Amino acid sequence: MDLATVESRAEPRAFSPKHDLPEEYRTGATRMLQFHANSEIMGAYLEKPFIRQSPSLDRKLAFSAKVQDEIGHGQLLYRAAEALGVKTREQMLDELANGEGKFLNCFHYEMTDWWETPMIAFFVDGAAMKRQATLKNSSWEPYAHAMDKICFEEGFHIKHGEDVLRELATGSKREQKLLQEAFEEWWPRILQFFGPTDDQSTHHDFMAKVGLKTASNDELRQAFLNSYVPKAEKYGLEIPDEPRIHYDEDAGGYVLEEDDLDWEEFFAITKNDYEPGLNQIDTRAAAQEAVEWVRTSLDASDSPAAAAAGGD
Ligand SMILES: [Fe+2]
Numbered sequence: 001m002d003l004a005t006v007e008s009r010a011e012p013r014a015f016s017p018k019h020d021l022p023e024e025y026r027t028g029a030t031r032m033l034q035f036h037a038n039s040e041i042m043g044a045y046l047e048k049p050f051i052r053q054s055p056s057l058d059r060k061l062a063f064s065a066k067v068q069d070e071i072g073h074g075q076l077l078y079r080a081a082e083a084l085g086v087k088t089r090e091q092m093l094d095e096l097a098n099g100e101g102k103f104l105n106c107f108h109y110e111m112t113d114w115w116e117t118p119m120i121a122f123f124v125d126g127a128a129m130k131r132q133a134t135l136k137n138s139s140w141e142p143y144a145h146a147m148d149k150i151c152f153e154e155g156f157h158i159k160h161g162e163d164v165l166r167e168l169a170t171g172s173k174r175e176q177k178l179l180q181e182a183f184e185e186w187w188p189r190i191l192q193f194f195g196p197t198d199d200q201s202t203h204h205d206f207m208a209k210v211g212l213k214t215a216s217n218d219e220l221r222q223a224f225l226n227s228y229v230p231k232a233e234k235y236g237l238e239i240p241d242e243p244r245i246h247y248d249e250d251a252g253g254y255v256l257e258e259d260d261l262d263w264e265e266f267f268a269i270t271k272n273d274y275e276p277g278l279n280q281i282d283t284r285a286a287a288q289e290a291v292e293w294v295r296t297s298l299d300a301s302d303s304p305a306a307a308a309a310g311g312d
Pocket residue numbers: 040069070073150154
């Protein structure tokens with residue numbers, strides 16, 4: 001199938017492994033899926049310490065389930081990427097460990113305190129949900145299919161994040177203050193979740209034409225602001241003065257001054273050139289190395305020699 005045919009047939013879930021797709025489509029979809037899968041894994045690493053650090057058994061169980069979900073999302077997406085025939089799952093995991101793999105800006109920052117956790121589990125997962133809901137209409141059927149399960153589970157993650165947020169927001173004065181400080185620190189990063197404005201986005205047009213993306217960065221950021229600014233205010237959080245945001249009747253929602261955000265830091269992050277993020281990559285690399293023996297054993301048990309030895 002040539003690119004013009006792909007564009008003319010780019011409906012939701014139109015293409016699957018049975019189609020002979022052009023290289024541009026397969027590499028574009030692989031880049032998008034690999035980024036998404038890497039982000040699921042790296043997000044899980046940020047939250048993993050809270051399986052221990054959460055203040056109650058219920059919270060520990062919830063974090064344990066969430067971290068397992070996120071790792072599972074990563075694996076599903078690596079499989080959906082692998083089906084494009086460009087890279088294997090092992091290649092993509094190796095690229096993540098050696099610092100070549102790219103992932104979401106928010107997961108390049110460290111998260112050390114309990115009162116920061118709703119910034120990921122409520123706001124970042126909430127932002128992710130805005131994007132992921134649109135990906136159920138991706139033209140790559142394995143991607144859209146993976147999103148059915150992922151979005152279902154993300155719904156629980158957001159409820160969990162909101163419950164931690166509510167508890168802190170209605171807690172002691174100290175908890176409220178720490179929550180507000182965490183919000184001020186994370187808010188600009190969360191706003192950058194959707195990336196640069198559409199006019200600066202290099203891949204958007206192609207991805208939209210072939211149906212891999214069905215909404216632009218600007219549309220998604222707008223949808224996020226319209227629903228999450230009121231949610232933050234509902235829990236007593238004060239929206240920081242910078243970056244400037246105002247409500248515009250004519251625009252039908254909140255308008256963000258993009259130039260108030262630190263794009264230099266953002267673009268350093270997109271090149272894996274930001275120090276805290278490098279620590280996260282090293283953590284991931286060490287974890288991958290630590291379980292290398294499991295992979296080797298599984299590969300050995302799959303080999304023809306092993307099958308022959310145990311094959312009676
Ligand atoms: Fe996820």
